[in-house]
Amino acid sequence: MCSHLSSQLKRAIYTSFFSPPQYHYHFHYHRLLRSPLSTQTRPQELPFIADYLISSFGFSLDRALKASANSSLRAIKSSARPEAVVKFLTDTGLSHSQIKSVVSFRPALLGSNVDKTLKPKVREMMEVGIPGEVLVQLIRYNPGALALKDVPARLRFWRDFVGNNDKALLKIISVNTFLFNLRIDKHILPRLNLLKEYGLSNKDMVSLFEGRSCFCYHLDSISQILDLIEEMGISRGSGMFLYGLKAMANFCIGKIKSNAEFFKNTYGWSQEEVCAAFRKYPGVLQLSEENVRSKMNFLMSKAGFEARSIASKARLLRCSLEKVLIPRYTVLSTLQSKGLKKKCSLSNACLASERRFREIYVVPYEKDVPGLSETYAAAYGGKAPV
Template sequence: MCSHLSSQLKRAIYSSFFSPPQYHFHYHYHHLLRSPLSTQTQPKELPFIADYLISSFGFSLNRALKASTNRHLTVIKSPAQPEAVVKFLTDTGLSHTQIKSVVSLRPDLLGYDADKILRPKVREMMEKGFPGEVLVQMIRYSPVVLKLKDTLARLLFWRDFVENNDKALLKIILCNSFMFTLNINTHILPRINLLKEYRLSNGDMVSVLGTKNCWGRNLVSLRRILDLIEELGIPRGSGMFLTSLKAIAHLSIGKIKSNAEFFKNTYGWSQEEVCAAFQKYPNILTFSEENVRSTMNFLMSKAGFEARSIALRPRILGCSLQKVLIPRYTVLSALESKGLKKKYSFFSACLASERRFREIYVVPYEKDVPGLGEAYAAAYGGKVPV
């Protein structure tokens, strides 16, 4: 993902920002990006930029009309301005598909002066040593950064944060590109300081950037989540603390506690058993009641397990009922009925990879149990033999 542009290509791109712009384009330049015109009935006199967005970037009529009211786009009366921006994006290294994505996210970018605003900003970042791949992905996923006055300062902050690791910097861009739009002093630093209190390293923080609502939470809510993880028995600074944060950061405190109460009220688990299960498998408090009920009912009524024994092996609740539990139970029951495999662990069998399960429980017995492979395949497809 982080392969850099060749030195020759980087020099070519770099030189393009210092060379006098040559804007001898024609309207057909965008035919490479052209999508079919909207079939909707269009008004007799469509604003130029709306027609341009429809014909060159495949916008719907409604989207194009809405975009055309933007103050940066209303003044555009010819293709020269937007084509200059497309030329700039091409020079920066974006493909035609990526340019369409950028324009789709921020059509108003077509109204910005490529020579006075956009090129100087990218030139400045290149002079500070940011590789072309980082710039391409940043613009592709968060084009709004081209409009911010302090884009370079934000990039320098995050580069220092990841200790000049371009791969980690790209991970921030790909996982949560909106991070570059958040104010460093008022939003980012307070959360970094809070996470450090719970002994998360910079690398840990980067790994949770893609976790929905972790960085978007207000400080009070984020601290409550961190405190709750400790209350459930996970010590701060441990590897499982980070795993737990990734698992439950997208949930509200109320939802997490409600899920814990469900196990207590429905299956008689104690608070200690809920905590022990969470410590082994934090995702257990993220499943819907409907899915848990279906899986627990199968394990208890069909496979013959007690509710509290499942609390000791909570990972089993993360297995798909239709694609893992039922098919594998079918195979194991068939082997047991034939006296071919009397000793086995249902939990271990269900947690094994698909390849490992077939190697241990299916392939060696296909001659002794004709049709075993077909029966397993049928069960895997939801057609459980009676």
């Protein structure tokens, strides 16, 4: 993404953000955002803003009354200010459904002064070089950012962190919106320093934050996860350490250990075999019990594997049962039954790319086994993969 806006785009953003609010549109926006009225019995005298939240955004009576007690909302007696905020968010690029989501998450935003609070905040961000596209996405995914202090400083930090790569910044903002709300000095830097101690580079950390991460955990919890990865046999600084951390990023220690116990109790794996499987495929401890059972049952009953031997071939468990394991096993079985390929490694066949699999196991045998492609397609679900 280009880091500088064209003059036309800048002019369009400034025009929409900083032109005087058009209050005569408020009935238009009110109608566009109107949801069915709450069916709850209302008191005869409702605060104006409570009635507005119910009729315009579908709030329940209890939620509307609770929101109306907020100091920034309780003094509102007309729709002028909330409709000005709605228009501002619309001009910023949010859809009506997104605005409803924003208001549902943070109703107090409707009490903001567009000219004194929202526009200056956006202007401040633009003046430090934040592209309009990034601002739109930031507000869309994290409307609470408009209420944060030091927003420009936070944006500068994260832009520097991702090397001024706005595409990476947008991905982090959309996936891990909470990161932007954490204080740099108190929350972010201690976590970054801890990850550096375990050998993660800045590039590794950017990659980690582009997916949902454990970064919101308490520092001690993150440290426990990092230590557990080492205990499982992946040394810090190695190429696999990042993959191990990504695999555990959304799981608490208790869930990880519970998944490990499942393999021990159900399939007789030892602790060493669980660790070996984790080193082969860190995502093995992410899989649901149902997912594991279906694949293990197939590998044991159809492909002839022993339960404990699968630990050393754990990458098979990352393969789709319907799209990889069954159709490719069907092809290998067909070739073996015809005596055309006596030594067929299911692991090698299933871990190969689609193109490589067809080059090795399908194309060379189509003349000797008429209909082999059709057999593969039927096992895949009626249509051969491309």
